[in-house]
Amino acid sequence: MDATGLLWLERGHWGVTTAVYLFFAALGGGAYLTGVAAYALSETGKRRSHVTLARWAFLVALVAVSIAGIAILSHLADPLAGLLFPVTLTNFESWITRGTWILVSLGVFAAVQTLWFCFGELGRDSEGGSAFVRRIAGRLGLDGVADQIADRIRPSGSGFWVVAVLGLVPALGTVYTGFELAAVETVPLWYHPTVLPGLFLASGVAAGIATALALTVAFDEANSRLVLVFTSAVGATLLVSVGLLWLLWTSLGNTPAGIESASKLTEGALYIPVVVLLAGIVVSLVGSPLLAWIGYVRSGPVMTGWVVRVSLVVSLVVGVVATFLIRYVVLLAAVKEPLVAVGV
């Protein structure tokens, strides 16, 4: 019998599906950001490896947003109502409503960019792994139509950049995934309106860059310098994530629920995910830029040497897994502040 005078409340409202949703939404934002950055460095499409990275990044953004959408819909008791969100989600004070609009807008921008980078002017000459969408469309006899549509709707010059930059708003807006939890005042692990959104954004950006980069290195010719620049960005965003994780941990507080969350994170079922998470971040933070550096020094402009490439891909994937585990443990270690029985 718990003899503390406290009444603990049920907390199992969300589980792994929600962690998947929160993760892929933020990863999608990070990937979109990667696509825009890679294209910005491509000298308006002249550097093919930059365009390849951008193509992978927008594809990843689109797939990630789709997975996030499926995850959130499957979690709802009424998925149809979720699909009809413009009519059903009427409370804009709620982060779920705001987040749905952000996620859907990001999906639209990611879809448009994927079309532009896989077809038409930027996709026509694509080859290697990133051209797989084009190849599939070709098999179905749809590549010609897709090329035409892409060319027709793609604005030239600054118009393209206006669209790309507008898409950055929902991409960075995936910070909402943190606000969704940070708005819950009853859970001390979550109620950090700056730290948690910052953590989810930074680690989402890290995951987005790492996923797009891992696919580029695994399936295409990767420019050594480009890989070095973007793995450094993975390292930097993971470093920021570590700092924010530390802030989250140290600001848990001494309330009963804060203490309970701390013990969940350091003992029991969540202990192993926490260790894997921390080890994964360290491996990827140090390993990815280091391997990219080795590749840069040893190879010419194009990264060669399968050992370095495979190790780099593994290191990046480990980082992505670690960023998923951040959401997983933050969700499963959540404890609601108990009620204090008056006069006991």
Added chain:
Amino acid sequence: MSEQWGFYFDPNRCIGCHACAIACKNRHGVDEEGVDWRRVEHVESGTFPDLTGTNISLSCMHCADPPCAKVCPAGAIEKRESDGIVTVDQDACIGCHYCGWACPYGAPQYGSDGLMQKCNLCLDTGPGSGVDSPAKQDQERPLKPACADECVGEALHVGPMDELMDRASQKAAEAFRDSDDDVNIIVEPFSGNADRTDVAEEETAD
């Protein structure tokens, strides 16, 4: 707010018999396990042999500024202007369970349909009912909330808060007025151990 309805609870009179919780289940036809619009908890503190325990009967507190309504994306939760009762419209609820996190008292419940259900102060019967009901004070034959009606120790009362204040001790009234929590429940200070079969016997004798 034209009127605010809520609860009065005296833990000194509660014998922990769960009659209120069962009456609530029966009234609203809520028979699923783990779905409790009202529940009774026994809370202890101290170490043996100096243990103190009390019983708490708990449901939705019909908060003045309900956090559950703020987070609900579908706007399914309403703080009614007419009687201050917080209702949930199950036709609008999408079953996201966000309200479950936001409520500090564990009031939102989810059945096998995944939709939110909770105490509606017996505006009407059944999950999600009462949304379009007239104000409690304006109803022709208002249902007397089953929990209070069936309470063996007369520990639980329901009514407009100003009427419930007349029932409260000075300490309880002051505590309610001074409280930062915007919950609509007046709780008497607990003054002893919760082994209160004497209250039950007293009531049965009456």
